[in-house]
Amino acid sequence: MTDLTSDFLGIRSPNPFWLASAPPTDKAYNVIRAFEAGWGGVVWKTLGEDPHVVNVNGPRYSAMYSNERRVIGFNNIELITDRPLQTNLDEMRQVKKDWPDRALIASVMLPLDEETWKKHIPIIEDTGADAFELNFGCPHGMSERGMGAAVGQVPEYIQMATEWCKKYASIPVIVKLTPNITNILHPAKAAKDGGADAVSLINTINSIMRVDYDTLTMYPTTDGFGSHGGYCGEAVKPIALNMIAEIARNSETSDLPISGIGGITNWKDAVDHMALGAGNVQVCTAAMVYGFRIIEDLCSGLSDFLDSKKMETVSELSRRAVPSIKDWKNLNLNHVDKAVIDEDLCIKCGRCYIACEDTSHQAISDMIDGKRGYRVKDEECVGCNLCVSVCPVENCITMEPLTTGVDPRTGRAITSQKSDWTTHPNNPMRSG
Amino acid sequence: MVFRSKNTNPTSSMSDEQIANNFVEMHPPLTPSQALIEADRCYFCYDAPCTTACPTGIDIPKFIQQIRSDNIVGSARTILEENIMGGMCARVCPTEVLCEQACVRNSHEEKPVEIGLLQRHATDPVIGAGLQLFERSKNSEHRIAVVGAGPAGISCAHRLAMLGHEVVVFDANAKLGGLNEYGLAAYKTVDDFAQKEINYILDIGGISIESGIRVGIDLKLADLREKFDAVFLGIGLPQVNDLSLNRLEVDGVVDAVDYIAALRQTEKISSLPVGNNVVVIGGGMTAIDIAVQSKMLGAQSVTIAYRRGPDEMAASGFEQRYALTNGVAIQHWLTPKSLQVGEGRLIGVYFERGMADCGNGPSTSGDSVFLAADVMFKAIGQTIDWETLGDIPELVSHAATRIDVDENRRTSLDDVWAGGDCIVDGENLTVSAVQDGKVAAINIDRYLRQHKNQFPGASHD
Structure with a gap:
């Protein structure tokens, strides 16, 4: 059994599996359950300015199934945290204190206004969080307000906001990228130019799942109307792998550490992400579909695999397949x-x-x-x-x-x- | 009707409730979830072996894919357009030697797709709702007589009706369906499905029924040929083969088909008389059916005695195993020689033990075996009733046991077709009978269009 201890940007965690910023990391209760199950770290659900946002009270999720009704694609219209900032900060501080060996990353989404960053970054860092992750990816709701993917789709905005964050933070800054762009190298380069310590990708892909065959309206709806969401789950993995590999093999961005996200369901998916460029990985959909217990197979499968390849650390796996990719x-x-x-x-x-x-x-x-x-x-x-x-x-x-x-x-x-x-x-x- | 003497144990050792429980359906239907999961196992083979193995040539991968895509009506149409009795066949086909035997999953994981149960999943809702999937073509003004309302006759009648012809079906029995109604084991088709299916099929219109008419006795075939443009014979094999034994007319010696018919028609299964020690002579499906049902009715011991080995039995391996798991004993290489009778009642049967084939048929060892029995069922096959068809000497068969037909199921008479168990090479399966009826109908239609040339309403395309 190879030891899975992971070091990403100097942030140590007992394994390279973090839960991505999303409903599973919404509050202390979930995060503690995740740590008890064995997850290496969490990216706390994205924090924003007060007053906090509100979510719809209709369907937030929908799925695309294989024939035997296994979820292979997943769609959500959930926004960032819908709890007061101070509630989140208090819980983060306590959880980090109680679980010092686990990574706790603060995901943030703030308007393009330096004063807001100046005000929020220090108080969030004060929780003891190990790093920031800047949410420039959320493709629905928040993007309508000029945040999330609306920032991630404009390299200049990415660079500017990253610079602000770096200016007021003393811990590492990871920039989370949206796949809803034409060429991933531009936002990745902008993040690097803004001083990002790493990038994480992919966030979700704009999506509408299907129509309701009885009403011939989009599905699902809230009071008869729906809105596009963000697509994730197993089906998006190949899209994530390509974007990660592009960043990893391009000379201008290849030195950027990458936290891989997108469709990781079992240990083989993690091998794909890491061999193609990721230093660690983040998981959301698989946990939402099966619960936190999937961490057991992720860890034992990856450990046995590394063992079979005579690798002593997870870092030996990282980027192993990158040289095999060419134009x-x-x-x-x-x-x-x-x-x-x-x-x-x-x-x-x-x-x-x-x-x-x-x-x-x-x-x-x-x-x-x-x-x-x-x-x-x-x-x-x-x-x-x-x-x-x-x-x-x-x-x-x-x-x-x-x-x-x-x-x-x-x-x-x-x-x-x-x-x-x-x-x-x-x-x-x-x-x- | 079967055991005249009341000394024969007239009631079972089991309670009515136990007996009713024994006669629940052999293969219960799939739940919607089970059907979707099972449908997903189909590989959608090209030129699929299952379809080739189906006597009616149902496009099986297509109907399973339609189940997968939630298109149940389309799935039922795919099935019923090749086999209008797809509902009954889904229940009674020996799939283990037909479609499921050919499934490529056997090579992959030694477990075929449950095609029979999926077929039932697709057809039951459509038949249950009475949803008609087929329309009649414009009236051809041709009239065709169909003799026998079994699977062959009903299949032929339906296809002829679809093609625009007027059909009159003659049947000797009170109820339609032939062996579907009077012959199949009760645990294979419950809830009066045979009648429901017939009613669904006849709903297409253009088919009138003359029940209680015995062709050959009440109505001569020659008359039918005169009055109708074509005749289809689906008359089955009404004569039961007999054993060449002494004193067969004793209480306790019963034709299996008669008992099965009574069992299918009774209101209360537990009211039927049942033997203590039952011996069944034969090796086909009928032998299995009567043996298993005797056991389910509460007989103490049931033994199938067959004159040759397990491989020669007409009953499939699955059916043989089904009998064994239901507590039936199967003894091979036993040829009945004589009955022991006391006070007019059967006491037991003497057999001679045979030995494996040495190339010249089974040889006997000379050993005598006695099986005590108060009931002996004869299930050694049936033959055609030539006497009632005696007015048509042209209708001959080389084997003289069944009617000779060509590949279109046409007899030696220009205007007479035949199918089902009564034809040479008939496979004694519901599904083959349905195919015979369908093939004959298509050929009758072609014949009428070409030779009668009197289709005022039909298009000439």
């Missing part, structure tokens, strides 16, 4: 993969065949020696991985590289020499 133009066009179907594992459902036949390259035959059976036609297979993706049996179809001879599809000899788009004759802008 498309740098992928080796001379490499040739072919799909191979293991006929012993094949259950003969025909899914690979019909997917390839209808929508791709007609590279699978549905007969073997006159009987129902599936085999790849190497002379047609482009190695696209569609059949692997749709096969219900794990490892039944694999992609195998051709290392010698000739690609039967193109008639071209296999070579170990690499060649990419930058030098390809079809590229009008080729180099060399």
Whole structure:
């Protein structure tokens, strides 16, 4: 069992799993339950100016389900804390005192007015919080008031507010980014330029879940009307991973520590986030769906995994996969993969065949020696991985590289020499 | 009706309540949640093996996907357009040797998708609500006689009605449904479902019923051929095969099909007489059904005696296991030789023990085996009633036990089709009978359009 002790910006916690700023960290009661369950830290639900905001008294959440009604996507229209500031500060101070080994981060959202920051930052820091996280991500409600994502979508605002926070804070400042932008590098760079110690991402994605099929109104509604919310849960993980990896591999932002957020449900999701750039991770939806007890599998799974990889600390995992990400133009066009179907594992459902036949390259035959059976036609297979993706049996179809001879599809000899788009004759802008 | 002597234990050792509990449904329906979870197990195979294995060719992956997407009516339509008795088939099909046997999940995890139960989940609400999914085409002004209101005849009548023809169904019994009503085990179809399904099917219109008419006796086939444009025979196998034994006319020797019919029709199952020691002669579904039901009725011991081995039994492995788990004993390699009778009542049956096949059929060991029995059910199959069809010598079969038909279920007579148990190669399954009726109807329609050429109302497309 590898020790999971985590050090993020000098903030130590017994494991790299923090609860993200959200309903699970709304008040002392929840946070204490989380710490008792074993969570490494919490980002307290976002604090704002008094008078505090109010929430609707109708549905705040809705879900997208897999067929067996497992929640795979989640939507919320909840705002920042709806309790008085002092109540939160008192509870934070007490919790930090009682749980000194756990990370306690203060999430804040304040208007773009330096005086407000000057007034609030010191009194919040005085609770003993380990760091600030600036909520520039909330995509609903707060953004209508010029905060949250309304700040996160304008790099200049990010930089300005970050500078103010850094000016009045003595603890680390993490800037939480919204994914509702075109290029994540711009807000990340702005946070860095404003002096941020780290970024955390992603916040939720603008979303409407569906319509009500009886009333043909959006679903859910409060008194007949609804408002877009923020999308999260397992379904958003690939979007988060791409943004994290972009920041981690770009030379202008690669030195920014990253707290990974987005769809982390089990330890493998945490491995994805960390290997692609995160130093630690934050979880919300999975806890809201299953309760705090999921921390047990997150920890034991990650620990055993690190052990199996002979890694002694979680930091050894961080960014391990980043060097494997390149621009498309740098992928080796001379490499040739072919799909191979293991006929012993094949259950003969025909899914690979019909997917390839209808929508791709007609590279699978549905007969073997006159009987129902599936085999790849190497002379047609482009190695696209569609059949692997749709096969219900794990490892039944694999992609195998051709290392010698000739690609039967193109008639071209296999070579170990690499060649990419930058030098390809079809590229009008080729180099060399 | 079955045991004349009141000396035979006329009442069961079980209470009425126990017996009623025994006759609850064999496979209860899925709850909506169970159905969604089970539907999700379907891989939506291409050119699905389950569909190929279904005698009626229902697009099974499609109807399961429709259950998944909350499209129950669409799902029922997918089922019923290929098999109008999809509701009954969902209850009685031996799915373990048909669709579910072919499910690719067997290779993946040795547990097929519960196709039968999902089919029931889709069809029950539609039949229950009487929601008609099919419309009749424009009246063709052709009239077709259907003989027999069993699965083959009703299926044929419905499809013919859909295609715009007028149909008259003749049946000898008081109630419609044939073996669906009089033959299936009571625990396979409860709550009078057979009649509910028939009523739903007939609701399409264009089908009139002549009950209590025995074709061959009350009405000759030749008359039908004269009065109607085409005739479909779904007459089943009304003659029960007999054992070549001494003194069969004794109290306690009963035809299984008669007892099952009585059981299906009785108001109170526990009022039926039941033996103490029951012996069932046979190895098919009927033998299993009568044996299990005897046990459920409170018989002390029930033994199925079959003349060959377990692999030769017509009853599926699942049915055999079902009998065993219900306390029925199955003895193989026993051929009945004679009855022991005392005071006009059955006392027991002598068998000769056979041995495994040496290539020339079962050989006997010469050993004699005696099984004490106060009731012996004969369940060794049925044959066609040629006597009543005697006026049509052209309607011959090479085996002379069933009617010969071509792939369109057409007999040697131009205007006569046949299906169900009465045809050569009939599989003795409800689902096959439904397919026979459907195929015949489609072919009758084609024949009438091509050869009668008198479709004033029909479009010529």
